Amino acid sequence: MLILVLLSLSVITLDQSGRTHHITSGIKSLASDIFSPIRSGVNGILDPIGNVFAGAVHYDSVVKENHELQLTLGRIRLQDDARGFQLRQLTQLQRLLAENHLPYLQQLPTVLAEQTDAGSTNYAATIDIDKGRDDGVDVGMPVIGAGGLVGTVTFAAHHSATVTLVTDGSSKVGVSFGSGNAYTATLDGQGPGRSLNADFVAPGTPVRRGERMYTNDLAGNIFPGGIPVAYVTAVHTTPGASQETVEVQPLADLGALAYVEVVQWSPSP
Amino acid sequence: MEPVAVTGRSAARLVVVVALFVVVQETVAIKLRIAGIHPELMLLVPIAAGTAAGPREGAIAGFVAGIAIDLLLPTPFGLTALVGCLTGVGVGRVTGSLTREIPWFSGLVAFTASAGAVILYAVLGAVLGQEQFLRVDLVALVLVVAVTNAVLAPFGMRIVRWALGPAAHPRSAAGSSW
Numbered sequence: 001m002l003i004l005v006l007l008s009l010s011v012i013t014l015d016q017s018g019r020t021h022h023i024t025s026g027i028k029s030l031a032s033d034i035f036s037p038i039r040s041g042v043n044g045i046l047d048p049i050g051n052v053f054a055g056a057v058h059y060d061s062v063v064k065e066n067h068e069l070q071l072t073l074g075r076i077r078l079q080d081d082a083r084g085f086q087l088r089q090l091t092q093l094q095r096l097l098a099e100n101h102l103p104y105l106q107q108l109p110t111v112l113a114e115q116t117d118a119g120s121t122n123y124a125a126t127i128d129i130d131k132g133r134d135d136g137v138d139v140g141m142p143v144i145g146a147g148g149l150v151g152t153v154t155f156a157a158h159h160s161a162t163v164t165l166v167t168d169g170s171s172k173v174g175v176s177f178g179s180g181n182a183y184t185a186t187l188d189g190q191g192p193g194r195s196l197n198a199d200f201v202a203p204g205t206p207v208r209r210g211e212r213m214y215t216n217d218l219a220g221n222i223f224p225g226g227i228p229v230a231y232v233t234a235v236h237t238t239p240g241a242s243q244e245t246v247e248v249q250p251l252a253d254l255g256a257l258a259y260v261e262v263v264q265w266s267p268s269p
Numbered sequence: 270m271e272p273v274a275v276t277g278r279s280a281a282r283l284v285v286v287v288a289l290f291v292v293v294q295e296t297v298a299i300k301l302r303i304a305g306i307h308p309e310l311m312l313l314v315p316i317a318a319g320t321a322a323g324p325r326e327g328a329i330a331g332f333v334a335g336i337a338i339d340l341l342l343p344t345p346f347g348l349t350a351l352v353g354c355l356t357g358v359g360v361g362r363v364t365g366s367l368t369r370e371i372p373w374f375s376g377l378v379a380f381t382a383s384a385g386a387v388i389l390y391a392v393l394g395a396v397l398g399q400e401q402f403l404r405v406d407l408v409a410l411v412l413v414v415a416v417t418n419a420v421l422a423p424f425g426m427r428i429v430r431w432a433l434g435p436a437a438h439p440r441s442a443a444g445s446s447w
Contacts, residue, residue: 001358008335010347012347123402124402
């Protein structure tokens, strides 16, 4: 028994050590590559069965959703005529941004990926995607989707990857906000399903509910600038405190991710 | 009664059972979410082995199950193996001195051991630098994992008992209420 405990501790030490982490990471990558087809196969069998039961139980809501989708489709068709005008506006905005030397994501290459699972551990806010190193996805790349920044790739196998969400307790995102993006803060994840805290907001900083925050490209940041991240939900000023208490919610709907885009970008060394 | 050693055949069956648990955990269990939390079926392996055959078998089963699922988790490699090992030992030692005549014995053991294992995992993770493990809703996590494992314990114990074969019999024959 003692041997097994010592063996476990040795494996953990190997994994945590910077010099030997690549060994355990390689083993995990191999295991992930082996298990991916098994997972897909089992899901391929079980999902239709689950859908039959879900469809039977939620028949009314499925019909209602179908009607809503038809309504949305009709609205999109109506809006189609206005699309040409909006495209011209978009082009103008892109030019404006380029002229002001503001980074915008359209310049960066992305990899479209599908979410395969909503995280295999209860202790971290993660999702699994169906693209990996062979598709150009690597550790450290930002992931966007569903309206904003989703998180960062923290593990990449050959054909799959794990994304740690911005809500995870280990997540920290440098952001700018306010008029002319004059103010900065660090968004600190508080755990799955919880609001984020905006740290280092000095007392007296003009911040209001609903205000949007974007990644900044200050030195040392791990994200390219200009990605929408979150909006302010609550601001408290405590007399004598060294900073404002600012709560924010991710702009991306992290509970309804189907497809995401991995931005092929890495921070400057 | 003298403990019976885990034979090669039992070891092979244990590997098969652990593989089955991994597949079920990673394909079915992670989709069954209650308040965003999914069941942790792998904990049933050391709990069942410890209850059925004692601390040594519980430790072995916990280590094998833990290292297998660690291969697919983004958490520190070896952490689940350590927690599984300690859970198996703990369950084996505690249940060895308990009467098994009480109703829902396996469910009670699974509930208590699962709750302990979840807290142990979070604390050990934090000690290893993963402070975010303590930022999850631990109360909800403990409740969901403990309750689902308590419900599934009779099935899990039957499967693990089959895997361990003769090694499981000395204790389980003595009035187990599975």
